[in-house]
Amino acid sequence: MKTGLVFDERFLRHRAPYAHPEHPGRLEAIDGRLEREGLKALCRGVPARPAKDEELERIHDSRLVALVDETAQHDFLQLDPDTYTCRDTALAARLAAGGLVDLCAEVAGGRLDNGFALLRPPGHHAEADRPMGFCLFNNVAVAAKALQSSGAAKKILIVDWDLHHGNGTQNSFWEDPSVLYFSTHQFPFYPGSGAIDEVGGGAGRGFTVNVAWGEGMGDAEYLDAFDRVLLPIGRSFAPDFVIVSCGFDAADGDPLGGMRLSPAGYGAMTAKLQELAGGRLVLALEGGYDLNAIARSAEACLRVLLGEPGPPVAGPSPSRARRLLDDVVRAQKPFWPSL
Numbered sequence: 001m002k003t004g005l006v007f008d009e010r011f012l013r014h015r016a017p018y019a020h021p022e023h024p025g026r027l028e029a030i031d032g033r034l035e036r037e038g039l040k041a042l043c044r045g046v047p048a049r050p051a052k053d054e055e056l057e058r059i060h061d062s063r064l065v066a067l068v069d070e071t072a073q074h075d076f077l078q079l080d081p082d083t084y085t086c087r088d089t090a091l092a093a094r095l096a097a098g099g100l101v102d103l104c105a106e107v108a109g110g111r112l113d114n115g116f117a118l119l120r121p122p123g124h125h126a127e128a129d130r131p132m133g134f135c136l137f138n139n140v141a142v143a144a145k146a147l148q149s150s151g152a153a154k155k156i157l158i159v160d161w162d163l164h165h166g167n168g169t170q171n172s173f174w175e176d177p178s179v180l181y182f183s184t185h186q187f188p189f190y191p192g193s194g195a196i197d198e199v200g201g202g203a204g205r206g207f208t209v210n211v212a213w214g215e216g217m218g219d220a221e222y223l224d225a226f227d228r229v230l231l232p233i234g235r236s237f238a239p240d241f242v243i244v245s246c247g248f249d250a251a252d253g254d255p256l257g258g259m260r261l262s263p264a265g266y267g268a269m270t271a272k273l274q275e276l277a278g279g280r281l282v283l284a285l286e287g288g289y290d291l292n293a294i295a296r297s298a299e300a301c302l303r304v305l306l307g308e309p310g311p312p313v314a315g316p317s318p319s320r321a322r323r324l325l326d327d328v329v330r331a332q333k334p335f336w337p338s339l
């Protein structure tokens with residue numbers, strides 16, 4: 001199998017002048033582990049290039065693009081209580097989006113089987129008109145739109161397993177039946193959106209699926225959500241392409257979250273997604289703040305992309321998750337009779 005990998009030293013130059021959980025050491029930890037395990041050498045590097053205005057503006061207002069560009073004139077800005085910029089941030093943000101666009105194009109074109117984009121800054125909180133929650137441009141949403149506008153894919157499934165709900169991605173495709181947004185996230189929690197009854201609007205009703213659950217969920221519960229909700233809906237939707245908003249902040253030990261996913265759990269979720277879209281699957285890094293957990297989880301995901309079998313994970317799902325998944329099924333059944 002051929003797996004593409006996006007990584008660029010310029011992602012490391014985006015940094016805050018104070019201690020911030022979203023710091024360059026995150027990417028260095030992941031990259032270092034993949035290198036030491038000999039996995040980077042098995043991948044084909046896909047260079048990151050700056051996303052063009054036209055690509056960004058399929059999702060974002062031109063005013064937001066201009067605002068992010070303008071941050072390059074300042075040593076430091078705080079765009080919201082969580083979101084900082086430095087002089088190198090605007091370029092890193094464009095490279096993250098552009099790198100993911102190109103990686104997805106390579107996979108959609110059959111030149112790569114699948115891929116993993118090790119990106120900073122992350123993207124899924126970024127809205128059409130404002131940066132938010134460490135995010136400047138919504139990398140995954142921009143890449144989905146690029147796949148559609150090039151004709152490389154019509155129907156796209158976005159799976160967001162970051163600890164947090166991807167409000168920016170949900171809003172980007174709220175009324176769009178050609179992009180199915182599925183998210184698992186701690187709830188109620190930042191950013192506040194993502195309740196089970198948020199199912200999309202207009203022609204997009206049923207094309208937003210939110211598994212909003214309390215803290216403490218682990219491998220068994222996440223895999224149960226995949227088996228009971230995501231995979232049945234995914235098979236009916238029959239996407240041409242799958243992009244994962246791959247946050248590792250639902251990992252056990254993450255300082256921001258209360259979930260308990262193991263590296264094996266992340267690997268097993270990756271393996272389950274391979275049955276959709278003929279395996280055309282790209283993971284794009286979002287959050288994740290425990291350096292050991294994110295490095296080991298990224299390794300587990302990449303091993304699966306490279307062709308290793310999904311790691312075994314075991315354990316019955318507690319009734320709390322079962323009842324919650326019953327609620328998700330009830331909310332989605334009108335749109336997905338196969339549930």
Ligand code: ZN
Pocket residue numbers: 162163164247249286287288
């Ligand atoms: Zn997150």
